[in-house]
Amino acid sequence: MRLMACSGMVGYGFTEDAFRRGLGLGVEMIGCDAGSMDPGPYYLGTATPFVSEMATRRDLRIMLEGARAAGVPMIVGSAGGGGSDAQLAWTRRLIEEIAGEAGLSFRMAVIGAEPDRDFLTERVLAGKTAPLGPIQPLTAGTVGEAARIVAMMGVEPLQAALDGGAEVIVAGRCSDAAIYAALPLMRGHDAGLAWHLGKIVECGAQVIEPRVGQDCIVGTIGDGYFEVEPGHQDKRCTRTRVAAHTLYENPSPSELKEPSGVLDSSDAVFEQVDERTVRVSGSRFHPADRYTVKLEGVRREGVRTVFVAGVRDPVLIGQFEDFARSCRERAGNDVAALGISPDSYRINLRVYGGSAVMGEREPDAGADPNELCVVADVIADDETASRAVLAKVRYSMLHTDFPGRLCISGNLAFPFSPSDMAVGEVFDFSVWHTVELDDPLGPFPIEMMEVR
Amino acid sequence: MTAKTRLRDVAKVIRSKNAGPLLLTIDVIFDDRETFDAVLAAGLFAPRRFAALYGVSDNEVAVIPYPQALAVKVTLPRLHRSGGPADTDVYGAQQHAPVLDLEF
Numbered sequence: 001m002r003l004m005a006c007s008g009m010v011g012y013g014f015t016e017d018a019f020r021r022g023l024g025l026g027v028e029m030i031g032c033d034a035g036s037m038d039p040g041p042y043y044l045g046t047a048t049p050f051v052s053e054m055a056t057r058r059d060l061r062i063m064l065e066g067a068r069a070a071g072v073p074m075i076v077g078s079a080g081g082g083g084s085d086a087q088l089a090w091t092r093r094l095i096e097e098i099a100g101e102a103g104l105s106f107r108m109a110v111i112g113a114e115p116d117r118d119f120l121t122e123r124v125l126a127g128k129t130a131p132l133g134p135i136q137p138l139t140a141g142t143v144g145e146a147a148r149i150v151a152m153m154g155v156e157p158l159q160a161a162l163d164g165g166a167e168v169i170v171a172g173r174c175s176d177a178a179i180y181a182a183l184p185l186m187r188g189h190d191a192g193l194a195w196h197l198g199k200i201v202e203c204g205a206q207v208i209e210p211r212v213g214q215d216c217i218v219g220t221i222g223d224g225y226f227e228v229e230p231g232h233q234d235k236r237c238t239r240t241r242v243a244a245h246t247l248y249e250n251p252s253p254s255e256l257k258e259p260s261g262v263l264d265s266s267d268a269v270f271e272q273v274d275e276r277t278v279r280v281s282g283s284r285f286h287p288a289d290r291y292t293v294k295l296e297g298v299r300r301e302g303v304r305t306v307f308v309a310g311v312r313d314p315v316l317i318g319q320f321e322d323f324a325r326s327c328r329e330r331a332g333n334d335v336a337a338l339g340i341s342p343d344s345y346r347i348n349l350r351v352y353g354g355s356a357v358m359g360e361r362e363p364d365a366g367a368d369p370n371e372l373c374v375v376a377d378v379i380a381d382d383e384t385a386s387r388a389v390l391a392k393v394r395y396s397m398l399h400t401d402f403p404g405r406l407c408i409s410g411n412l413a414f415p416f417s418p419s420d421m422a423v424g425e426v427f428d429f430s431v432w433h434t435v436e437l438d439d440p441l442g443p444f445p446i447e448m449m450e451v452r
Numbered sequence: 453m454t455a456k457t458r459l460r461d462v463a464k465v466i467r468s469k470n471a472g473p474l475l476l477t478i479d480v481i482f483d484d485r486e487t488f489d490a491v492l493a494a495g496l497f498a499p500r501r502f503a504a505l506y507g508v509s510d511n512e513v514a515v516i517p518y519p520q521a522l523a524v525k526v527t528l529p530r531l532h533r534s535g536g537p538a539d540t541d542v543y544g545a546q547q548h549a550p551v552l553d554l555e556f
Contacts, residue, residue, distance in 0.1 A: 038470060038542075038543055039535070040534050041533075133472060244479070244523060247518060247525055249470065252516055252527070253516050253518035253523065254516065357540055358541075359540050361506055361531055361547070363550045428533055428535075429473040429535070429536065432472060432474055
């Protein structure tokens with residue numbers, strides 16, 4: 001059977017040429033992932049998308065019209081970026097609006113992925129959760145204080161929705177590969193091939209050359225192999241890119257953990273069958289003893305304000321670390337005088353030109369640069385306190401003396417007025433764990449509806 | 453080989469990226485099998501070399517060659533969780549620089 005991933009991300013775009021040509025190859029489902037935790041915890045914390053509504057609407061409209069015209073199911077996973085209930089509702093609203101405008105009618109499944117906190121706490125207390133990497137074990141307290149927690153569904157909820165006659169599926173947080181593995185597995189295709197195909201196509205044009213933006217990719221699964229080719233006539237999939245994509249954003253090159261088992265590509269064989277098509281065989285799937293899904297959750301850390309400023313004075317650049325230390329001390333005293341408790345805020349002076357990118361991992365201290373960029377970063381409980389602390393940091397850095405100082409009118413070059421900027425809420429990933437489920441559908445409620 | 457060779461002069465790709473918000477993964481990909489084999493044989497990818505380079509302990513570093521892609525993957529903990537209060541590189545995309553100048 002043949003399927004198509006429309007783009008690496010709903011809202012990242014694809015060409016209509018590629019979409020139409022791909023659809024014309026007789027694909028039996030189209031899909032698109034809409035989510036990622038890569039842009040950081042903010043988007044899940046605030047339940048906001050990291051792509052624009054305009055771009056999302058454009059991609060969804062073409063997909064919906066194409067899928068309905070061809071009469072094939074369409075699956076969107078990790079709706080709205082984080083796949084939380086609010087982001088799911090946002091995507092659902094867009095789809096309903098597009099359907100209304102385009103006069104489309106279809107049966108839609110909306111699948112939630114924000115588990116009940118009592119359920120999660122019960123799982124924690126029963127010892128059914130485990131860290132997914134270097135993080136503390138999950139506790140009831142961590143679950144309770146999280147701003148938002150989503151669970152990443154496998155293929156089973158998608159398959160239940162397809163079984164229920166869904167023509168369009170909008171899923172909350174969902175394994176990227178599951179979007180594409182769901183239907184081939186229902187048709188009895190080999191699990192190793194189905195999951196590996198899903199992994200290869202989920203990032204869209206990552207495996208396509210030339211690499212100019214996102215685009216559609218078509219996957220064909222057969223007996224003992226699968227093939228991938230670009231939707232676009234003028235593009236090609238290369239063996240190197242496809243093999244290399246197996247590595248991408250994954251801690252291991254040859255093992256990919258999914259809820260129901262592990263995709264093992266250690267013996268996978270990649271062949272260039274023609275100029276634009278790559279064939280893969282030999283992928284295996286090892287079913288797991290216990291069904292586990294990933295939990296992703298974030299804790300609110302406060303509200304951030306920043307200023308950006310340059311330093312050009314070589315006398316100051318030569319002693320900037322000592323200077324920054326004395327400024328922090330002075331600002332701390334000034335903030336205390338405002339009645340703001342020292343443990344309610346954090347000041348982080350990020351000095352570009354002074355190891356801001358790698359921090360303590362920077363191996364190359366190097367010679368002093370001719371200028372530094374300082375990003376003063378304050379996180380406090382609310383914006384008022386955050387602005388108050390940042391203003392004290394600004395004043396102390398602008399006017400504090402240092403040995404040999406000649407530039408007594410000011411130490412910083414501010415590019416902007418106003419100098420101080422509100423960035424917004426700050427979150428931290430506090431939940432990155434697995435939870436064992438008795439029922440793969442358990443925390444993923446499926447709502448079926450007729451859209452017309 | 454007598455003169456020392458830098459990894460950046462023989463690799464096709466040297467990239468870093470998040471593998472989730474807790475881990476950093478560094479992929480080094482080569483153009484041909486000879487270079488891939490030579491670099492591996494030279495012991496360049498011993499976990500302790502990367503542990504020293506990134507200030508973590510040996511047992512926190514996983515080095516996994518993937519010959520199908522002529523690639524070696526090195527996975528280690530991030531300095532801070534991605535996008536958290538103290539993070540410096542949300543995507544982890546600029547943490548590869550120390551690897552460029554590894555010599556063998």
